Amino acid sequence: MLALGRLYLRFAHTNHGMFELMFRHDLLRGNGIGLRDASEELFGVLVDLVSRARPDAADGPEPPVVAGALWANLHGIAELRQWGSLQTMVRSDDVEPLLRAAVAAHLGRRITC
Incomplete structure (x- = not known):
């Protein structure tokens, strides 16, 4: 989870224009890029990681909600x-400290690595 977060933050920092454009589905709709499909697939990876990191969190929010947050x-x-x-x-x-705090807050435990 931390590695994925680091990659996300590094990409945003070094490719800011593309990072901004990636989330503008309103601008890219109908251009054949398939951005929404790619986004959903990548979000699925995050949901899967959250599910694996919280296997016994039956009483909390569903993994897609935690992944979205x-x-x-x-x-x-x-x-x-x-x-x-x-x-x-x-x-x-x-x-890095903010990344660690965010992951720990959303997964409900201290994260190492």
Whole structure:
């Protein structure tokens, strides 16, 4: 989960224009790129990871909800970092502690690695 989060944040930081465009389904609709299908497939990977990380979380939110919340959290970290807001408030450009906090918060346990 941390490795996936690191890749997501690194891609957002180094390919910001593409990162922004990737989530603009409204702009890319009908152009034959198949963005929605690709997005759903990748989101399925995240849901599967959440399911495996929380095998006994029957009383909590369903894995797609947790995956959506985690994705929104990581996306927010990426955007706030790009805008410079994160560095101003957290006083660091290091997103690793934020990544770890986000994953731990959504999976309900401390994460190592």
